[in-house]
Amino acid sequence: MRTVRRLRRSELPADTVALARYLIGKTLSHDAPEGRTSGRIVETEAYVVGDAAAHAFRGQTARNRSLFLRRGHAYVYFIYGNHYCLNVSCLPDGTPGAVLFRALEPLVGIERMAVARGALIANSKQLKLLTSGPGRMAQAFGVTRERDNGKDFFDTKSDLIIVDDGHRVRKIEATPRIGITKAADLPWRYLVHGNLFVSR
DNA sequence: ATATCGATTATCT
DNA sequence: GATAATCGATATG
Numbered sequence: 001m002r003t004v005r006r007l008r009r010s011e012l013p014a015d016t017v018a019l020a021r022y023l024i025g026k027t028l029s030h031d032a033p034e035g036r037t038s039g040r041i042v043e044t045e046a047y048v049v050g051d052a053a054a055h056a057f058r059g060q061t062a063r064n065r066s067l068f069l070r071r072g073h074a075y076v077y078f079i080y081g082n083h084y085c086l087n088v089s090c091l092p093d094g095t096p097g098a099v100l101f102r103a104l105e106p107l108v109g110i111e112r113m114a115v116a117r118g119a120l121i122a123n124s125k126q127l128k129l130l131t132s133g134p135g136r137m138a139q140a141f142g143v144t145r146e147r148d149n150g151k152d153f154f155d156t157k158s159d160l161i162i163v164d165d166g167h168r169v170r171k172i173e174a175t176p177r178i179g180i181t182k183a184a185d186l187p188w189r190y191l192v193h194g195n196l197f198v199s200r
Numbered sequence: 201a202t203a204t205c206g207a208t209t210a211t212c213t
Numbered sequence: 214g215a216t217a218a219t220c221g222a223t224a225t226g
Binding site: 045047053054055077079080081082083085087098100102129133134135136177178179180181199 | 217218220
């Protein structure tokens with residue numbers, strides 16, 4: 001009998017980069033009014049204190065204020081006039097650190113993800129396009145700033161949670177982060193080696 | 201297969 | 214006014 005359980009806030013690694021690695025292989029689950037979607041976390045990135053690539057680098061603003069919430073809160077931002085991206089805050093109240101969820105392997109609610117993405121699932125290539133990338137997975141899961149920014153992943157009533165379903169990843173790989181211009185050389189992107197749903 | 205570019209808007213300079 | 218933690222479309226080899 002395999003154990004499936006929600007993660008507890010107290011078990012999260014204290015360090016942002018360690019948390020990015022820790023979350024690989026866990027499951028993100030969203031209980032939306034339309035139904036449940038869940039997926040295996042296969043790609044993350046860490047954004048740390050003093051990081052020139054981090055949204056909090058120049059201090060707290062209206063946009064990034066949920067980065068400063070106690071670890072375990074959702075930071076959802078809107079980018080390029082098109083896309084939402086989902087993060088989890090990592091550090092004690094008042095200190096900004098985040099892990100960006102970049103890609104998921106769909107597990108539950110695949111048909112709803114396709115509807116949300118306005119896509120078909122005729123083959124594995126198109127299946128990959130559901131959740132491979134931060135904007136795509138947010139859209140597939142119905143995550144928006146209006147609905148989800150500031151949510152606590154670890155509140156007992158939260159509809160956005162992180163689960164350990166007992167799955168263990170064979171090999172976790174670290175690479176430089178994607179899509180940034182500053183501090184682009186640091187290897188703070190984590191992914192499941194060889195997984196189809198990793199972006200790029 | 202890789203390269204380049206336009207979309208579209210909140211946010212900050 | 215410029216930029217952005219992206220995506221999808223188009224062009225070219």
